[in-house]
Amino acid sequence: MAVACGGLAGHPQIWIYSLCIGILYAVSMAWGAGVGRLRFLKSILAGVLLGVGMTGVLLVPMVELARNSVRSEISFPYFLTYSMGLAQLPLILFPFLSTDLSYSSLQQFRWFEVTGYIGFVSIAFACVALIERRKDRIVTFWFVMAVAALLFALGDTTPIGKLAFTIPIYNKFRALGRHLFEFAFAISILCAHGIAAFQELPLGRRLLTIRRILAGLAVAITSTALVLSRSERPVVVILPCAIFSLCGCTCWLWAKNPSVGRSLLLLLILVLDLGHVSYLIPQRQLISKSLNTRKPEDLGKFEDTL
Numbered sequence: 001m002a003v004a005c006g007g008l009a010g011h012p013q014i015w016i017y018s019l020c021i022g023i024l025y026a027v028s029m030a031w032g033a034g035v036g037r038l039r040f041l042k043s044i045l046a047g048v049l050l051g052v053g054m055t056g057v058l059l060v061p062m063v064e065l066a067r068n069s070v071r072s073e074i075s076f077p078y079f080l081t082y083s084m085g086l087a088q089l090p091l092i093l094f095p096f097l098s099t100d101l102s103y104s105s106l107q108q109f110r111w112f113e114v115t116g117y118i119g120f121v122s123i124a125f126a127c128v129a130l131i132e133r134r135k136d137r138i139v140t141f142w143f144v145m146a147v148a149a150l151l152f153a154l155g156d157t158t159p160i161g162k163l164a165f166t167i168p169i170y171n172k173f174r175a176l177g178r179h180l181f182e183f184a185f186a187i188s189i190l191c192a193h194g195i196a197a198f199q200e201l202p203l204g205r206r207l208l209t210i211r212r213i214l215a216g217l218a219v220a221i222t223s224t225a226l227v228l229s230r231s232e233r234p235v236v237v238i239l240p241c242a243i244f245s246l247c248g249c250t251c252w253l254w255a256k257n258p259s260v261g262r263s264l265l266l267l268l269i270l271v272l273d274l275g276h277v278s279y280l281i282p283q284r285q286l287i288s289k290s291l292n293t294r295k296p297e298d299l300g301k302f303e304d305t306l
Contacts, residue, residue: 003051008058013173014181021145021182023048028141066172070298074172079165082113083155083176090224092116095277096236097228114153116180118187119273120217120247121266125194126187127213132197139193146186153179199258210255214248247273 003022006015026044033040052059066072091097095117133139155161155176165171198206221244225237250269254262 001051003048004054007052007055010058012062013175013178016169016173017179017182019048021185024145025141028137032137068302071172071174074174076162076165079171079174080155080161080176081174082178083161084114084116084153084157084180086154086157088114090228092118093120093221093224094228094232094236094240096239096280098232098236113175114177114180116150116153116183117274117277118184119270120244121251121270121273122187122191124210124213124217124247124251125192125198126190127216128194128198128209129190130194131209131213132201133193136193139190142186142189142193146183146190149179149182149186153177153183198255203256206255207252210251214251217244218248243273243276 003019006018009015023044026041030037030040030044035043088097091114095115129136129139130143151158151160152164153176161176164176198209201209221241225241229237247269250266254266
């Protein structure tokens with residue numbers, strides 16, 4: 001049902017990405033399956049085939065009509081549109097970046113296409129998982145997925161972008177920055193494992209671990225802020241630093257005593273951390289713009305046929 005709903009959602013790019021990650025996850029988990037590796041993989045294959053088969057009502061005409069699409073043949077430059085550049089990596093920590101180090105104005109890059117902000121609380125506890133559960137196969141898998149997704153999102157900034165264009169079907173998609181959804185998903189799972197690992201640690205180990213992680217993040221954020229302060233408005237740099245300070249203090253309090261009250265406070269801060277970005281991004285990029293309701297000119301040649 002998950003495979004079918006993903007396909008019937010109507011956006012094949014995200015569906016293909018999800019299928020690839022699901023299949024890779026199944027293969028990596030097969031070696032520890034209690035029912036046996038072969039039986040486990042057969043069940044996974046049957047589920048995927050059934051799910052894909054249920055999408056036939058949409059998939060068959062989509063493949064047929066794709067030959068009439070303006071994207072039936074995609075050039076390498078078009079394939080790379082809306083991919084992330086190294087200069088846009090600070091968006092992961094500073095989500096309101098109005099310019100980056102390679103462009104002169106906001107209008108020259110699609111800011112909301114390459115924003116991968118996942119919150120400071122998520123990053124902190126993902127680091128906990130990498131330290132305390134680094135030998136766990138699931139943690140290793142999602143760490144590799146997070147790194148791979150980020151490398152794919154960078155497009156031709158790394159050699160992976162050129163290699164990816166040689167992959168059939170995959171090279172029909174553009175906007176490599178959309179791999180950031182996989183990056184965010186992987187960090188979310190690592191964050192959950194980090195919190196679970198934290199609850200099993202003695203108090204002294206918890207405080208030592210969180211102290212080291214927060215100190216490392218503080219150095220990274222401060223260093224990046226100093227560089228960005230040369231070209232950015234003060235609020236772009238100061239607001240994330242203030243949010244990080246609030247998140248860091250809450251994580252420290254929770255680490256000292258993960259009681260119900262402090263857990264609720266941590267959840268509230270997480271909602272604030274992610275929510276302030278989720279609220280302000282649409283305001284800035286979408287709500288302030290009038291919707292374009294004109295019919296695309298490309299549709300004119302299909303009207304008689306329809």
